[in-house]
Amino acid sequence: MDDFQYRSGQLFAEDVNLDELAAKVGTPMYVYSKKTLLGHFKKLRKAFAELNPIICYSIKSCGNINLLKLLASEGSGMDVVSGGELYRAQLANADMSKVVYAGVGKTDAEIKQGIDAGIGYFNIESEAEFENIASIAQQMGQVAHAALRVNPDIYDPKTHVKTNTGKKETKFGVDIERAKRFFESYGENPHCKPTAIHLHIGSPIYSPEPYVLAITKALILIDELRASGYTIDTLDIGGGFAADYESGKSPDWQDYADAIVPLLKDKGLKIILEPGRTISANAGILVTRVQYLKKGGNKKFVIVDTGMHHLIRPAMYDAFHFLWPTQVDSSQEPTVRKEEMDLPGLQLTDVVGPVCESSDVFAKQRMLPPMQRGDLLAIFSAGAYGMVMASNYNAMVRPPEILVDGDQSLTIRHRETYEQLVADELQTSPV
Ligand code: LLP
Numbered sequence: 001m002d003d004f005q006y007r008s009g010q011l012f013a014e015d016v017n018l019d020e021l022a023a024k025v026g027t028p029m030y031v032y033s034k035k036t037l038l039g040h041f042k043k044l045r046k047a048f049a050e051l052n053p054i055i056c057y058s059i060k061s062c063g064n065i066n067l068l069k070l071l072a073s074e075g076s077g078m079d080v081v082s083g084g085e086l087y088r089a090q091l092a093n094a095d096m097s098k099v100v101y102a103g104v105g106k107t108d109a110e111i112k113q114g115i116d117a118g119i120g121y122f123n124i125e126s127e128a129e130f131e132n133i134a135s136i137a138q139q140m141g142q143v144a145h146a147a148l149r150v151n152p153d154i155y156d157p158k159t160h161v162k163t164n165t166g167k168k169e170t171k172f173g174v175d176i177e178r179a180k181r182f183f184e185s186y187g188e189n190p191h192c193k194p195t196a197i198h199l200h201i202g203s204p205i206y207s208p209e210p211y212v213l214a215i216t217k218a219l220i221l222i223d224e225l226r227a228s229g230y231t232i233d234t235l236d237i238g239g240g241f242a243a244d245y246e247s248g249k250s251p252d253w254q255d256y257a258d259a260i261v262p263l264l265k266d267k268g269l270k271i272i273l274e275p276g277r278t279i280s281a282n283a284g285i286l287v288t289r290v291q292y293l294k295k296g297g298n299k300k301f302v303i304v305d306t307g308m309h310h311l312i313r314p315a316m317y318d319a320f321h322f323l324w325p326t327q328v329d330s331s332q333e334p335t336v337r338k339e340e341m342d343l344p345g346l347q348l349t350d351v352v353g354p355v356c357e358s359s360d361v362f363a364k365q366r367m368l369p370p371m372q373r374g375d376l377l378a379i380f381s382a383g384a385y386g387m388v389m390a391s392n393y394n395a396m397v398r399p400p401e402i403l404v405d406g407d408q409s410l411t412i413r414h415r416e417t418y419e420q421l422v423a424d425e426l427q428t429s430p431v
Contacts, residue, residue: 001244002282003033004380006333011326011378015407018287018326022376025402026415027289028306030387034405037067037283037383041074044241044275047257051264053271054120056100058239059085061276061384062284064401066412068092071279077120079239079274083110090117100236100272102149102200104129104171111136114144121147121272123198123236125173127182134192147196147236147272148182149173150221152214154201172200179221180228187230195231196272197222200238204277207251208259211237215263222269235264236272243281245320245381247336253278277384284383286311286399287326290375291354300349302371307353308360309393311379311386315359323351323362325369326376332369337380341367351377355394387413392421 003014011018013031022029045055056077059068063085068078069092077098078089089099101114102123111133114122124130124146137144151173174182179197186194201214215237222232237260242250264271288306295301313319322337332343346367353360362379371377390398397416402409 001247001337002036002380003039004031004036004285004378006328009328009330009333011324013285013404013409016404016409018378019376021402021404021409022287022289022326025400025411027287027376028304028310028399029287029415030284030382030399030401031287031409032062032064032067032284032383032401032403032412034070034403037279038070038074040279040283041071041076044253044273044278047253048261048271048273050261051271053273054098056098056236056272056274057279058274058276059088060388062280062386063088063388064412065091066403066410067280068094077272079276083107083113086110086113086117086119096120100147100198100274102198102274106133108132108136112140115140115142121145121196121198121234121236122192123147123149124194125149125171127174127185130182130186130189130192130194134186134189138191143190144192145196146192146194147198147234148179148194149198149200150176150179150218152176152199152201152217154210154214154217173198176217176221180224183225183228183230187225196234196236196270197232198236198238198272200274201240203240204242204250205240206242206249208256211256212259212263215260219263219267222267233268234270234272235267236274237264239274239276239278241275241278243277243381243384244337245281246322246338281381281384284381284386286379286382286386288377288379290371290373290377292373293371299365300347302349302351302368302377304351304353304362304377306379306399307355307362307396308357309353309355309396310390310399311362311382312389312391313385314362315357321362321382322380323368323377324380325371326378328369339366343367343369345369355396392416395421397421 056079058079072094078094080086081103096118099119100121104125288304292303308315349368351363400415401413403412
């Protein structure tokens, strides 16, 4: 699962006592474990070793440059969706030939940046985008490489409607039926060479079956394209492998690999994976301090110093994040992380943030240990789509990010200041 574990009632990140860390850094703070981050990357690589895939870590899940550097130095490629993410990959010294660039709205400037950087593939989301990339590559006297993102019309019914991308009616990719026509029009283009197929069916996908269905469809397409004389040498199966938000709920890397590897072995295809959360989610927690306790009707509220502005997943997708005090009686140490915990002395509690929105809620009617003003709470599995989706709503500053390595901790992003928040507004300039 991860390296955030209790020892005699005290939560540690690897060998760092989180209460001691919070006393130095303040709260709220994101804390990452290097061991978990790299451990997950290596376990995924090992599970898929038979395919020797290029693993392109999805920067959108958690993009701190210092974390990207760690992954790049382990040989990870990067999946990017903007010029900003590409810039981060460049600063992290990622191997540009292992960078794939998705996204339905790439601008001309972003396309030029990608061609200049020499990225591996543009994942093509529409015919119009392909024509634009080919024309920009031609003007630049360069050759770009493309993977056609096909939409296999497959989805995981357990995935939230807002994170489902594999259905026909979403804005992503090109209907699989249109793919052959795409190759008839552009298969021989000398400026942008489409030699790969890309899939991404959504995230998280809680079982291997949707991948099997989507890959099977993609392989039939690849056979047909090859029979028509097109060179297709690469299949990118996207991201979306689940993370451990709740103990025992998600398949692990080996479960996905056991279903996927046999389909792709000996197909003469280079395989690309684009995992984000399965590497980063459990590698990070958000630590917050209890500000106040209050009652509302019969409900007991715990008000903390972080909220939807720092971790929007519960408000946006009704996502479950396990949370628990960092110091508990040993009888209340959680040995599993579940929505319904069965331990002595728990009380029905709502945990809410300070933002002026009724959706600013981390836990509704959950059985939790009793808490007091000043206690620390850890919100688990917050490494993915946590800090990257944080905002300054209500003019709140974003929290710092701390990287733990054994008994060492390093600030890898500082807490924002009010001065930073207003800096770009203090100097007006005529247009
Ligand atoms: N590749 C593509 C083309 C993607 O669109 C995504 C995620 C990934 C890879 C990585 O997916 P992952 O392995 O991290 O599941 N904010 C939402 C998730 C949005 C996912 C967007 N695309 C959440 O917090 O659940």
